[in-house]
Amino acid sequence: MSQQVRGIIARAKGEPVSMETIVIPDPGPGEAVVVIQACGVCHTDLHYREGGINDEFPFLLGHEAAGIVESVGTGVTDVAPGDYVILNWRAVCGDCRACRRGQPQYCFDTHNATQKMTLTDGTVLSPALGIGAFCDKTLVAAGQCTKVDPAASPAAAGLLGCGVMAGLGAAINTAGVTRGQTVAVFGCGGVGDAAIAGARLAGASTIIGVDIDDRKLEWAKGFGATHVCNSTETDPVEFIRSVTGGFGADVCIEAIGHPAVYKQAFEARDLAGTVVLVGVPNPEMMLELPFIELFGRGGALKSSWYGDCLPSRDFPMLIDLYLQGRLDLDGFVSETIGLDGVEEAFHKMERGEVLRSVVVF
């Protein structure tokens, strides 16, 4: 027996989203149906709507979500009906070459539900990042459900499912920030501010936030930036050197995905330091760097996929830190909205007015 629920659809490139009736199949083998309690509005949802990811319209948007497992299919043992879960978009397979060599955070064959969710006329939907959670309920692979402490509010917890995890993980997993390090973060939106929060959590002693928007720099201070730099007024490379003894930062995290910004991150880094790219470039962008500098500066240039997180390892731990008051997830929730507020939330995001609007069901 399938069931019908409300969901937010992007039908065509650039068109406003609409609320439609979605058909959710019963979970098949290895699948779960989850009742969504909250889902954040992420740039990636807007990116799908703008046709920036692929052309597989219509999309069922939403992917930063927490909820309760309603039912599971055969063979599902890790989660059961009633479990409180955060949805993740990298359910590791356990069998690919990355998983087999003990690095499941890089899994090259992550799982999604096999069955499709549809409109009532049978049109197959493409769920955003294999989730589709601007919807009363959604169908996912059971491995996409990560159990966490139910004491955490769904609006805050759900954000760990994407952007906040990407930023936190860029600092704590990919860069491996440790006590006493100096860290510069370029871009102080949701992902960048999460990188700042991650650097603080890891014990960085100097944390520099760089952005072109003073409002975002104020947010950055709230998450732990010890210094901020408006790069329209001050050269960020000079600024970062000036507050790191003239050397540059041990870790520079690029949370924009733009070649000019990446170059700043590259130049603002101390010798043998680390640059982490967590911002997502578009396919047309090219990067040009002096090759000799690439050698001469040493260190590491890394990219961070989903904060190189392992959901089963990282989500419960970060929720525990949140519940202990050591990680401010609530600070990312700028507003809570209804399911019909997604289009307006896109506009607020484009105007830079919010870190996250979160749909609460």
Ligand SMILES: [Zn+2]
């Ligand atoms: Zn794998």
Ligand SMILES: [Zn+2]
């Ligand atoms: Zn996202």
